[in-house]
Amino acid sequence: MPAVEVEHLHVRFGERHAVDDLSFSIERGEVVALLGPNGAGKTTTVETLEGYRLPDEGAVRVLGLDPSRQRRALAAKIGVVLQRGGVYPVMSPERVLSLFASYYDGPRQPADLLALLGLESVARTAFKRLSGGEQQRLLLALALVGRPQVLFLDEPTAGVDPRGRIAVREVIASCRDEGAAVLVTSHELDEIERMADRVVIIDRGRVLASGSPTAVGGGGNEVRFFVEGLLDRQRLGAALSAEVVVERPSWYRIAAESSPALVARLTAWLAENDLVLGEVRVGHERLEDVFLRLVEEREGGS
Amino acid sequence: MTLERGETLLVTIGIPAFLLVFFSVVNVLPTGRRHPVDFLAPGVLGLAVMSTAMVSLGVATGFERSYGVLKRLGTTPLGRPRLLVAKVAGVLAVEVIQVVVLSAIAFGLGWRPHLVASLAICGELLATAAFAGVGLAMAGALRAEVNLAIVNALYIVFLLIGGIVFPLQRLGGFAAFARLLPAAALSGVLHPTLGSGTAPGVEAWVVLAAWAVAAPLVAALLFSWE
Structure with missing residues (x-):
């Protein structure tokens, strides 16, 4: 019991x-x-x-x-x-x-x-x-x-x-x-x-x-990163052969299993395009993000 | 714990003792040829009950409610019934001390009563129930600060028209109204039983008993714990 x-x-x-x-x-x-x-x-x-x-x-x-x-x-x-x-x-x-x-x-x-x-x-x-x-x-x-x-x-x-x-x-x-x-x-x-x-x-x-x-937090093992400024998601996605999703303003998620190679390709691509990587996180979504996303989804949906 | 608070000591013992001494020594009261203390002592012993059961208990309970103490105690094994018992015991203990201290002072001032102690004690106990009911009804329904203000105002009113320092006969038109209040009814019981040694009139008993039953009932109905 x-x-x-x-x-x-x-x-x-x-x-x-x-x-x-x-x-x-x-x-x-x-x-x-x-x-x-x-x-x-x-x-x-x-x-x-x-x-x-x-x-x-x-x-x-x-x-x-x-x-x-x-x-x-x-x-x-x-x-x-x-x-x-x-x-x-x-x-x-x-x-x-x-x-x-x-x-x-x-x-x-x-x-x-x-x-x-x-x-x-x-x-x-x-x-x-x-x-x-x-x-x-x-x-x-x-x-x-x-x-x-x-x-x-x-x-x-x-x-x-x-x-x-x-x-x-x-x-x-x-x-x-x-x-x-x-x-x-x-x-x-x-x-x-x-x-x-x-x-x-x-x-x-x-x-x-x-x-x-x-x-x-999804239990996933994905890469999330923060980049200020204009990011061409289509081109980055093509370079990484994975979809790049906007989670919140300036926060992106790569819809693919994380690997050292993936992170390396991401940073290389950002360097070529002169974009500053603010933060990068691998693994599950932080509780705070889940919380904000769920509450926002709910408020948006009702 | 009750006696640790300075303001409680002041209202339960200080003020009654001061009134007793002041009006006995300074002869301004219209008490006729009797020694003022013979009139004052019973009234002040009634006032003492009012200050403990209504003012002290009511104000303390009001603040305990606003601090969330009452709510917090609700989830301890102490529980509400035992809390109530503890409060009643606290009030009675303080009253015993008051009676001892104030009687001693009155004797020192020359008070020589003919006692009907059993009836006087009955009167004090009924009054305790009545005043505690009035105090708790307000404590359980009003904000702590509002409760504090109203209880003190009521204390002054009862003091003035309760036959405590001014004889009821001198109140003129107020007297009829005053007789329906618990303070005057208590004085009505205490003056004969702690003065002339005679039995009090039926009216005072009826009024006092009615308050002693009605006020706690109203308190129980109005009381909210948070």
């Missing part, structure tokens, strides 16, 4: 269909990222799984339980980072962690969590005086107090600096390695690419694509 199951979920706010027939699941020991532009239905989905909202249609189950009806039973087994706050502004990290520890049986110790997330130096500083990244790391620490089997993290890296991000990523990876199921939402796609086993891209409450970050 998957740790998290979402089956044909519909959530409506009045006329607006915030989540529209969404289905996915998360196994234990798996990190799944829910991606989408603002208003795509990410937070609504997460809040339904946390028991804050009721599905209008369909069903959600967490560890086999109904999150809103069996909230008490579930609360001890899940860890949550809400999109917004949830801490008394005058309380210090040490104090909030001790307070939360008193809610759980066999909690993780405040001192360990402060060390894990690099918050020792601000352990006694009021929450409102912490930097955005420190606040965010404390919220993650709070999610871990009860040794959760399932983690719901709504934008856990928002405002976190690069070093903090590494800490957050390592913490999420270690939870996964200990068998937790993790659902994370984020706008920061590079971040997701590094930590998620699987991504589910949604927009307007519907799934646009899902799979591993590389699979969603």
